[in-house]
Amino acid sequence: MNKFIRKTKGILEDVFGLFFPNTCMGCGRPLYRGEAVICSLCHFHLPKTYFHNDPDNPLNKAFWGRVNLEMAAAYLYFQKGGVVQHLLHQLKYQDHPEIGITIGKWYGKELNWASEFRYADLIIPVPLHRRKLRKRGYNQSQMFAEGLAAVMKAGTDTGCLYRKVHSQTQTRKARYNRWENVENIFALRNGHKLEGKHILLVDDVVTTGATLESCAQALLTVPGVKISVATIAFASS
Numbered sequence: 692m693n694k695f696i697r698k699t700k701g702i703l704e705d706v707f708g709l710f711f712p713n714t715c716m717g718c719g720r721p722l723y724r725g726e727a728v729i730c731s732l733c734h735f736h737l738p739k740t741y742f743h744n745d746p747d748n749p750l751n752k753a754f755w756g757r758v759n760l761e762m763a764a765a766y767l768y769f770q771k772g773g774v775v776q777h778l779l780h781q782l783k784y785q786d787h788p789e790i791g792i793t794i795g796k797w798y799g800k801e802l803n804w805a806s807e808f809r810y811a812d813l814i815i816p817v818p819l820h821r822r823k824l825r826k827r828g829y830n831q832s833q834m835f836a837e838g839l840a841a842v843m844k845a846g847t848d849t850g851c852l853y854r855k856v857h858s859q860t861q862t863r864k865a866r867y868n869r870w871e872n873v874e875n876i877f878a879l880r881n882g883h884k885l886e887g888k889h890i891l892l893v894d895d896v897v898t899t900g901a902t903l904e905s906c907a908q909a910l911l912t913v914p915g916v917k918i919s920v921a922t923i924a925f926a927s928s
């Protein structure tokens with residue numbers, strides 16, 4: 692783009708912004724030129740876990756003895772009433788898929804420095820049941836996956852792993868029930884396509900890890916598959 696067009700585009704964006712200000716999804720303040728979706732200040736203050744650098748991190752440990760993973764990490768700490776909860780709520784329920792993509796790009800850049808993640812071949816989001824997908828219009832975990840794939844070497848796959856049972860929303864259920872509800876609700880089609888692949892399995896938020904564990908169990912039935920897990924947020928249970 693030449694200098695004139697670039698300058699004109701900048702001015703037009705500024706004028707447009709006067710009438711339709713783009714605001715930060717984290718704090719609601721108007722975004723400056725060059726910022727998108729989440730402002731630099733919110734980005735800077737996000738409660739990062741740095742789990743991807745630490746095999747002894749609490750999320751990875753939570754899977755020990757349950758399912759065989761290479762490594763599990765979450766980008767951010769989930770705090771009730773905090774900015775992460777606010778962002779996830781808008782991503783999931785307020786029709787803002789761009790939040791997932793933005794956060795995916797940020798986290799992907801960090802994961803490219805961690806050996807358990809940078810060599811992943813394929814990124815697979817935890818699938819929604821097709822009925823829920825139709826209702827929401829998009830899968831929030833897939834948006835995160837798209838963001839990761841935009842900066843990592845791996846592509847995404849949403850065709851092989853699917854949710855065969857339309858489960859009721861988990862938040863309304865007693866905690867002990869959550870474990871029973873996710874067993875055997877995921878299945879594979881064309882599983883041979885995944886043979887020998889290192890899969891990065893991703894979700895928006897992880898609490899007990901039961902859903903991810905169930906997905907991983909289904910994926911691990913394919914010969915030669917290795918799995919790492921990455922989520923946007925980690926809520927300690």
Ligand SMILES: [Zn+2]
Pocket residue numbers: 715716717718719720729730731732733734
């Ligand atoms: Zn902000």
